[in-house]
Amino acid sequence: MSNGSLPRYILQRILLVIPMMFILLTVVFLLLRVAPGDPITASVGGKLSPEVIAQKRALLGLERPLIVQYLEYMWNTVTFNFGETITDNTPVLNIIRDNGGATLTLTLGAFAIAVFVGIPLGRWAARKRDSARDTIIRIFGIVSFATPIFFVALLMQLFVARPLGLPTSGIASPKIMFTVATNPTTHVLLIDSAIQGDWGAFGDILLHHVLPCFTLGMMICGVFIRMVRVNLLQTMQSDYVEAARARGIHERRVIKKHAFRNALVPVVTVIGLELSMMLGGAVLTESSFNWPGLGTKLMHYIMARDYVGVQGIVTFFAVAVALISVIVDIANALIDPRVRF
Amino acid sequence: MKRFLKPFQQTTGLARWIMLIGIVIVFLFIIVAIFADFIAPYGFNQVEVDGVRFVKQAPPGPGHILGVNDQFYDIFSRVIYGARTALEVVLLSIILSLVIGVVLGLLCGYVGGWVDRCLVFLMDAMYAFPSLLLAIVFSFLLSGLMKGSGIISAALSLTVVYIPRYFRVVRNTTLSAREATYVEAARAIGAPNRTIMGRYLFTNVIQSVPVIGTLNAADAISTLAALGFLGLGIQPIDASEWGYDLSRALDDAASGIWWTGMFPGLAIVLLVTGLTLIGEGLNETMNPTLRKRRFAAIVLPERKPKAKVAVAAEVVTNDIAESAYEEIVDDGEVKP
Numbered sequence: 001m002s003n004g005s006l007p008r009y010i011l012q013r014i015l016l017v018i019p020m021m022f023i024l025l026t027v028v029f030l031l032l033r034v035a036p037g038d039p040i041t042a043s044v045g046g047k048l049s050p051e052v053i054a055q056k057r058a059l060l061g062l063e064r065p066l067i068v069q070y071l072e073y074m075w076n077t078v079t080f081n082f083g084e085t086i087t088d089n090t091p092v093l094n095i096i097r098d099n100g101g102a103t104l105t106l107t108l109g110a111f112a113i114a115v116f117v118g119i120p121l122g123r124w125a126a127r128k129r130d131s132a133r134d135t136i137i138r139i140f141g142i143v144s145f146a147t148p149i150f151f152v153a154l155l156m157q158l159f160v161a162r163p164l165g166l167p168t169s170g171i172a173s174p175k176i177m178f179t180v181a182t183n184p185t186t187h188v189l190l191i192d193s194a195i196q197g198d199w200g201a202f203g204d205i206l207l208h209h210v211l212p213c214f215t216l217g218m219m220i221c222g223v224f225i226r227m228v229r230v231n232l233l234q235t236m237q238s239d240y241v242e243a244a245r246a247r248g249i250h251e252r253r254v255i256k257k258h259a260f261r262n263a264l265v266p267v268v269t270v271i272g273l274e275l276s277m278m279l280g281g282a283v284l285t286e287s288s289f290n291w292p293g294l295g296t297k298l299m300h301y302i303m304a305r306d307y308v309g310v311q312g313i314v315t316f317f318a319v320a321v322a323l324i325s326v327i328v329d330i331a332n333a334l335i336d337p338r339v340r341f
Numbered sequence: 342m343k344r345f346l347k348p349f350q351q352t353t354g355l356a357r358w359i360m361l362i363g364i365v366i367v368f369l370f371i372i373v374a375i376f377a378d379f380i381a382p383y384g385f386n387q388v389e390v391d392g393v394r395f396v397k398q399a400p401p402g403p404g405h406i407l408g409v410n411d412q413f414y415d416i417f418s419r420v421i422y423g424a425r426t427a428l429e430v431v432l433l434s435i436i437l438s439l440v441i442g443v444v445l446g447l448l449c450g451y452v453g454g455w456v457d458r459c460l461v462f463l464m465d466a467m468y469a470f471p472s473l474l475l476a477i478v479f480s481f482l483l484s485g486l487m488k489g490s491g492i493i494s495a496a497l498s499l500t501v502v503y504i505p506r507y508f509r510v511v512r513n514t515t516l517s518a519r520e521a522t523y524v525e526a527a528r529a530i531g532a533p534n535r536t537i538m539g540r541y542l543f544t545n546v547i548q549s550v551p552v553i554g555t556l557n558a559a560d561a562i563s564t565l566a567a568l569g570f571l572g573l574g575i576q577p578i579d580a581s582e583w584g585y586d587l588s589r590a591l592d593d594a595a596s597g598i599w600w601t602g603m604f605p606g607l608a609i610v611l612l613v614t615g616l617t618l619i620g621e622g623l624n625e626t627m628n629p630t631l632r633k634r635r636f637a638a639i640v641l642p643e644r645k646p647k648a649k650v651a652v653a654a655e656v657v658t659n660d661i662a663e664s665a666y667e668e669i670v671d672d673g674e675v676k677p
Contacts, residue, residue, distance in 0.1 A: 147613075148567060148606070
């Protein structure tokens, strides 16, 4: 029990991510390389002469045995060398750098909205089980979970964007794209504009964030409501909460001081899972709002059948998923000392 | 049949209503899907009648009660046939992933060894990966391999997503059930492994599958629509698919045309909600930590004159005990 110190746990958890990463990368490799079909012919076949195709194949090393390709892929990923795309010869790393920022601000914004709406609503619903407000909030949770992101996006564009005058396409107005994005320091537009002190541009970019973030946030908001509600209800049935009630503590205080914190522990774990699930939702949100993020790029390369582009971005997503899981576990250990032991 | 209805009978109050609404919605969609040919006024890829083209993006009105979309299709017919596509794909993918997931889970949980360990690794990795991304990558691969069979390749890419979910649950329950006394007893009387797995473990492990199944079906409907929305799913001439229609409708939204996207979107929301409600209701009755049972009615004995108390009390308590016993047995597993 005494050896369960926090630094030690964090170290353990970071070491554990290595096998997970290894498996994820293996799955990506198996999916994209071992599957039949020739990447080069699929993407540029018909447009180029057989000699050029053979040259490209040799360049990618597709003639070599699979195991060599596999080891090379692993080594390249570890050294952050994702290669160059077949169709437009762009280093994948540049794509990630240029478009990753837009995806990052989109997901973080959506996440913040989901947390600030979902958790209080779930808590409010759990306070009186099966009451009218509980029913309404639960139905809202189910319906918001059931509504596809792109349908929310459509509804937003039809009924919210126009009356409020909110932009529905892209991350900034074309003019601001030109001034801020051509002169990047961090490649996160919101931060770049702030660094440049261009507050008009900052406001414009922020305004462009509203609808996409809200749309993506709605998706996970429903999950948060459900999780908080169920966990709080379960915690409220435990003996120590009953004991607190028996001591005559006011119900509101029982929830606030005794039940809520413990009920939040499993929620944090789910939040982590949701964060990685959000990457899937981000692809849809980006497609609906012409958001210049990684999801849009991924779809671009999928349509172009560019294996290197797809593989690079999917690999990056896999790495992100693994990292998120570590961060969530560490956060969990900080909140709940029981996890560390 | 009685066993099949049991979870429904055990529900109370809200949970029962939730389930009932869900069942009604899903049942409606199934009816629509089966009788689509009779309900839809036009074919899903019909753009003209008697040589006259439909009016592009015509608003809802006589002739086309939900309007016409930008590809000259009648929206009402597309929505109706969309139910058939959705249910076909989802049924196919759920059955496939259920069979593969349950069988693999049972075998891995019971046999163990390095095969088990490798599969658990693989399944965990697939489970950790965002499910939509997995489906996207798979349909990307399948679209290169099999051309023209949109429904089957869509179903296969969904299958891959859901196998790990069944696998994990079934393997873990098998693992804990393997050492249970009843399995040991079966082994002691000389039952072969196949019987133990097929008869003893299977029936016990399968308990949690209906909840996961309905929730997965709900998830599968949205994932299918998402694939269609991204242009990876079924092509419009092969079958009607709600997600694809929505992606076309997004371009109309800027010009204020709402009817091309509204109806396919509402169809998705309704069907997913229906399936989620069933799953939620099932969960609430089958998950003991959430379950609220109906209390057996307590019948207080009537007051009797003092002289007869001794005898009466005996009779009444017997009555109560008996009725309470029946109530409890009726209610489920709780035995006195």
